[in-house]
Each structure stands twice: as C-alpha cells, then as structure tokens.
Amino acid sequence: MLRQASRLISRSATAASSKSVTARAFSTELPSTIDSTFVESWKKVAPNMDPPQTPSSFMKPRPSTASSIPTKLTVNFVLPYASELSGKEVDMVIIPATTGQMGVLPGHVPTIAELKPGIMSVHEGTDIKKYFVSSGFAFLHANSVADIIAVEAVPLENIDASQVQKGLAEFTQKLASASTDLEKAEAQIGVEVHSAMNAALSG
Amino acid sequence: MASSAAVPFWRAAGMTYITYSNICANLVRKCLKEPFKAESMNREKVHFSLSKWADGKPQKPGFFFFFTLLPV
Numbered sequence: 001m002l003r004q005a006s007r008l009i010s011r012s013a014t015a016a017s018s019k020s021v022t023a024r025a026f027s028t029e030l031p032s033t034i035d036s037t038f039v040e041s042w043k044k045v046a047p048n049m050d051p052p053q054t055p056s057s058f059m060k061p062r063p064s065t066a067s068s069i070p071t072k073l074t075v076n077f078v079l080p081y082a083s084e085l086s087g088k089e090v091d092m093v094i095i096p097a098t099t100g101q102m103g104v105l106p107g108h109v110p111t112i113a114e115l116k117p118g119i120m121s122v123h124e125g126t127d128i129k130k131y132f133v134s135s136g137f138a139f140l141h142a143n144s145v146a147d148i149i150a151v152e153a154v155p156l157e158n159i160d161a162s163q164v165q166k167g168l169a170e171f172t173q174k175l176a177s178a179s180t181d182l183e184k185a186e187a188q189i190g191v192e193v194h195s196a197m198n199a200a201l202s203g
Numbered sequence: 204m205a206s207s208a209a210v211p212f213w214r215a216a217g218m219t220y221i222t223y224s225n226i227c228a229n230l231v232r233k234c235l236k237e238p239f240k241a242e243s244m245n246r247e248k249v250h251f252s253l254s255k256w257a258d259g260k261p262q263k264p265g266f267f268f269f270f271t272l273l274p275v
Contacts (some may be wrong), residue, residue: 081246115269117227134231135224152228152243163234185216189223193230 004013065142070108074145075122075133079153084131085122092123093146095138096196106144113138115150117196119203130156134193134201168194 034057042051075093077085095106096118107123115136122129136150171190213223232243254261 081212115233132231134227151224152231154231154239158235158239159231160234160236166267167230176220179233181216182218185213185218186226193227194234197231197234 027138055066055100066144068123070144071106072144073104073106073108075148076145076152077120077122077148077150079150082152088124090122090124093148094119094121094123096120096133102138104140104146108140108144108146110142111138111140113140115148117193119156119200120148120150120153130200132156132159132197156200159197159201161198163192164201165198166199 007073032094039051042049048095072089072091072092075085075088075090076083077088091105094114095102095104095113097113097115099113101118102113115133117134120131120133122131131150131153132155133150134152136148136153138149139147141147171187171194175184175191176189178187214220215248232240232247235243253261256262
C-alpha cells in the first residue's frame, strides 16, 4: 500500500487548506501541554497545593511512527470476553473487510476497516492461524500496530458444518417468505453469515 | 456535501450496527460444536429483572429472568 500516503495527504491538505476544514494535528504530534503561566499563577495563589493535572498529563505518548518501516506488525486481537492476541509480532494479517479480504503488512497506511463475517488469518513465518470473525473493526495505526476487535471469533475447527447447512437452508427459506423490511434484513444477515461460514469451512 | 456512500441493507431497514453485529455473533455461536457452544451460551447469559410501573410505583417487586439468546 502507499508508503508515501501520509506525506501526500498532508501536502494536498495544506494546498487545499483554503477550502477544507482547519487542519488538525494527529494526536501523535501534539506538543506536551503544560501551561507554564497557569502553573506560575497557581503557585502564587496556592503555594502549598499541587497544580491540577489535566487529562493529557495522564496519557502515555503514543509510540511514534518509526522513520523506517518496521519488520513486524504488532497485532492486538481482542474479543469482549478475552484478549486473543496481545502485542503479538507477526508478518502479516489478512482481515475480512467489507471491501474484501485486506492484507495488512508492516507499514500499512493508517486505516479503519469495518469487518464483515469472514476469515481472519494471522501469518507468522510459516505458521498460519485462522479465525472466523462474526463482525467487528480493524484499526491499523501508522506505527504498524493493528488493533482488531471482534464480537465473536472462533477457530474454524469449532464450527459445526451440519448446523451451518441447516441454518443456510432455514434463512434462505425465510428470505423468500419475508414480508417486512426488518424480517428481510434479518433473513439476509442470516444468509450472509451462514454462507460466509460455509465458504470458510470449505475454502 | 452530497450524501455519503450507499447505506448497508440493514441500516436501510432501520437496524443499527450494534443490532446487526449482535445478530451475526449469535448466529455464529449457534453454529459451534458442542463444548464450545455450551460455554458461549453460558458466557452470554444476561440476567435482568423487569418491573412494570404504575402511579410512580412498581406494580410487582420485579420478576427475574435470564435469556441466553436475544430473539433471533
């Protein structure tokens, strides 16, 4: 993916600044804000009390974007009830984005991708681990950290093929007989999820 | 600005993303093999108590439920 993207975007943003929204700094670039005049006047008024902290003083600075592309991608894969992968260094991750299977390498352009039901695979050397993800989001940061959050993610071996077939038949039938918009939408979701599981098991 | 890209079919039908996401997750859980299915059902149990109110007072002290699966 474009390694020069951030440079090109900022270049075009400054060129177009007359008509676009005011340019905002990314949070990695904000200067540390300790207002010295405030602290001095505080000390004059209340010399025995520490000046109040602001939320930004509690924030850890984000790891900065390395100037050269790192060799490994750090993946944090979390579910509401468990943290599947936490800070794991891998070579590549393929995520099922709504726009199609997206391969993420170290140095990927910062992206927020919505995930659709599909397979997510984590590649580490020759090791490939696959999970079926029900839906979620993937946040790819400039420093080659990928935060992937899913509501439900299961290894493919845990899926029961016969139930998937049954579910697919049931929802295809429901889709044909649905009347209201909401019923149609629910049936459509059922068909999509079951076909994705089917494809995952057979592919 | 003109309206953004085409909305997903579930949003056009009036469903929110959270509802969509929960339906997907429930469907996946229903298709799991046995020990995992029971574990996930157990994990996703929601305990809640429901009371109807009239004249500023609850009519019953509340009846206690738990649902393992939202209606889908």
